[in-house]
Amino acid sequence: xxxxxxxxxxxxxxxxxxxxxxxxxxxxxxxxxxxxxxxxxxxxxxxxxxxxxxxxxxxxxxxxxxxxxxxxxxxxxxxxxxxxxxxxxxxxxxxxxxxxxxxxxxxxxxxxxxxxxxxxxxxxxxxxxxxxxxxxxxxxxxxxxxxxxxxxxxxxxxxxxxxxxxxxxxxxxxxxxxxxxxxxxxxxxxxxxxxxxxxxxxxxxxxxxxxxxxxxxxxxxxxxxxxxxxxxxxxxxxxxxxxxxxxxxxxxxxxxxxxxxx
Amino acid sequence: xxxxxxxxxxxxxxxxxxxxxxxxxxxxxxxxxxxxxxxxxxxxxxxxxxxxxxxxxxxxxxxxxxxxxxxxxxxxxxxxxxxxxxxxxxxxxxxxxxxxxxxxxxxxxxxxxxxxxxxxxxxxxxxxxxxxxxxxxxxxxxxxxxxxxxxxxxxxxxxxxxxxxxxxxxxxxxxxxxxxxxxxxxxxxxxxxxxxxxxxxxxxxxxxxxxxxxxxxxxxxxxxxxxxxxxxxxxxxxxxxxxxxxxxxxxxxxxx
Ligand SMILES: Nc1ncnc2c1ncn2[C@@H]1O[C@H](COP(=O)(O)OP(=O)(O)OP(=O)(O)O)[C@@H](O)[C@H]1O
Ligand SMILES: [Mg+2]
Numbered sequence: 001x002x003x004x005x006x007x008x009x010x011x012x013x014x015x016x017x018x019x020x021x022x023x024x025x026x027x028x029x030x031x032x033x034x035x036x037x038x039x040x041x042x043x044x045x046x047x048x049x050x051x052x053x054x055x056x057x058x059x060x061x062x063x064x065x066x067x068x069x070x071x072x073x074x075x076x077x078x079x080x081x082x083x084x085x086x087x088x089x090x091x092x093x094x095x096x097x098x099x100x101x102x103x104x105x106x107x108x109x110x111x112x113x114x115x116x117x118x119x120x121x122x123x124x125x126x127x128x129x130x131x132x133x134x135x136x137x138x139x140x141x142x143x144x145x146x147x148x149x150x151x152x153x154x155x156x157x158x159x160x161x162x163x164x165x166x167x168x169x170x171x172x173x174x175x176x177x178x179x180x181x182x183x184x185x186x187x188x189x190x191x192x193x194x195x196x197x198x199x200x201x202x203x204x205x206x207x208x209x210x211x212x213x214x215x216x217x218x219x220x221x222x223x224x225x226x227x228x229x230x231x232x233x234x235x236x237x238x239x240x241x242x243x244x245x246x247x248x249x250x251x252x253x254x255x256x257x258x259x260x261x262x
Numbered sequence: 263x264x265x266x267x268x269x270x271x272x273x274x275x276x277x278x279x280x281x282x283x284x285x286x287x288x289x290x291x292x293x294x295x296x297x298x299x300x301x302x303x304x305x306x307x308x309x310x311x312x313x314x315x316x317x318x319x320x321x322x323x324x325x326x327x328x329x330x331x332x333x334x335x336x337x338x339x340x341x342x343x344x345x346x347x348x349x350x351x352x353x354x355x356x357x358x359x360x361x362x363x364x365x366x367x368x369x370x371x372x373x374x375x376x377x378x379x380x381x382x383x384x385x386x387x388x389x390x391x392x393x394x395x396x397x398x399x400x401x402x403x404x405x406x407x408x409x410x411x412x413x414x415x416x417x418x419x420x421x422x423x424x425x426x427x428x429x430x431x432x433x434x435x436x437x438x439x440x441x442x443x444x445x446x447x448x449x450x451x452x453x454x455x456x457x458x459x460x461x462x463x464x465x466x467x468x469x470x471x472x473x474x475x476x477x478x479x480x481x482x483x484x485x486x487x488x489x490x491x492x493x494x495x496x497x498x499x500x501x502x503x504x505x506x507x508x509x510x511x512x513x514x515x516x517x518x
Contacts (some may be wrong), residue, residue: 036304136431159353160351161325161349161355162349162355163357163372164324164325164342164346165323165325165342165343165344166369166372166416166417166420167369167372167420172372180357180359181358200432221269256400257358257400258358258359258402259402259446
């Protein structure tokens with residue numbers, strides 16, 4: 001085994017996007033009628049979106065507003081989904097009656113894609129942020145729910161025996177055994193759910209919301225401002241990536257006892 | 263077999279039969295088992311696979327109920343698992359999310375002992391099983407022998423009077439097994455424990471036990487109860503040891 005320097009990973013990870021950037025540049029730069037703007041134009045536009053001072057048009061200095069609007073909806077919808085799906089999943093997983101009552105309905109609704117809910121959401125919640133919020137909620141709900149149910153149901157029976165013979169009361173076994181044992185699974189659900197909230201928020205914001213990264217992409221498309229479309233995509237990518245990294249760090253700390261995570 | 267005693271037994275298994283429903287059939291895992299164990303005795307259960315050793319142990323632990331007969335501890339019927347009967351599982355059954363120390367303190371904490379006392383107990387028993395350096399390690403960072411030490415320590419830390427062990431050293435290599443056997447005997451003597459120990463290995467039973475209870479399958483039953491009076495530590499190459507080994511082998515083979 002050769003010793004790899006600390007920079008090897010990041011360098012390898014950066015090589016591919018850099019190559020893609022070069023290819024993009026070669027394919028678009030200097031052409032009069034390219035529908036796709038070259039990378040440096042997108043870079044300039046991104047700067048203008050964030051700080052202004054270059055084009056000073058209607059989009060200048062609006063990035064923060066849009067990014068914050070999207071983030072608040074993505075995290076808000078996700079938080080609400082987690083707040084409902086976590087306790088519900090634990091109940092469905094551990095309480096026979098509730099499982100029999102709710103599981104079939106939930107399984108039936110599960111294959112319906114979030115986007116198919118869009119028309120109904122717009123009727124019930126109207127055009128605007130509340131629909132987007134609802135769609136995020138729905139998108140994040142199922143991964144959290146399914147993984148929570150799986151987690152609390154697949155606790156090794158041996159651990160209940162061990163706890164009981166050590167004198168733990170059955171009522172305490174939920175917090176002392178079930179919860180910690182299912183944490184890895186619950187955490188997987190939360191991570192998937194958070195990732196999906198970012199996917200869904202953009203779809204949700206394309207339906208007549210004034211602010212948000214999805215909204216700005218829609219508006220730019222109608223104005224044929226492809227540079228802004230690409231800026232929006234890049235910002236979504238970075239924000240989604242950053243939030244995934246954050247939740248991963250949290251998970252590594254919480255699950256440091258687990259050989260699969262820690 | 264007819265050792266009668268005036269002393270009240272700590273454990274009394276009276277005419278216990280256990281049947282399991284299995285694929286619309288009834289399997290008799292254990293038929294009419296009788297076993298009296300006095301406080302401080304080290305009793306080994308040996309017998310071929312499927313003769314009901316685990317079933318008997320799990321009934322004493324309170325994980326299973328008897329189909330017929332009585333299981334008494336200090337003359338009171340066993341009702342469910344309890345901290346007075348600690349179990350050491352072959353697969354350890356440690357809580358993977360707790361450190362070595364917290365695994366050992368689990369019982370006292372679960373029974374509501376004050377935190378300061380729990381920490382002191384953890385420290386004492388981590389030391390007793392020689393895992394001080396690993397007190398803050400998680401189970402997945404330990405070897406099999408170390409995990410089994412934790413499993414033993416958490417039962418002792420919980421002040422279990424009876425320690426039930428189901429092939430606890432079965433998964434360990436020969437050297438680790440011998441060392442743990444010696445440690446277990448030391449702890450047993452020092453803490454005045456009562457041990458009921460299941461094993462497949464005749465040698466292990468002779469090294470450890472005051473009494474070896476021999477079981478046989480189809481249906482599971484107790485066929486012999488041998489007292490071992492050789493002083494410890496026992497030398498496996500001695501003539502008495504060999505004589506016992508031959509005797510137990512023939513009992514296991516069905517000549518009694
Ligand atoms: N939960 C169960 N359901 C049905 N049958 C069972 C169950 N537990 C045990 N048995 C049956 O009871 C009999 C005794 O099993 P037991 O596990 O007590 O044997 P054992 O002596 O511990 O064997 P081994 O040495 O292989 O561990 C076996 O025939 C087994 O199939
Ligand atoms: Mg067994």
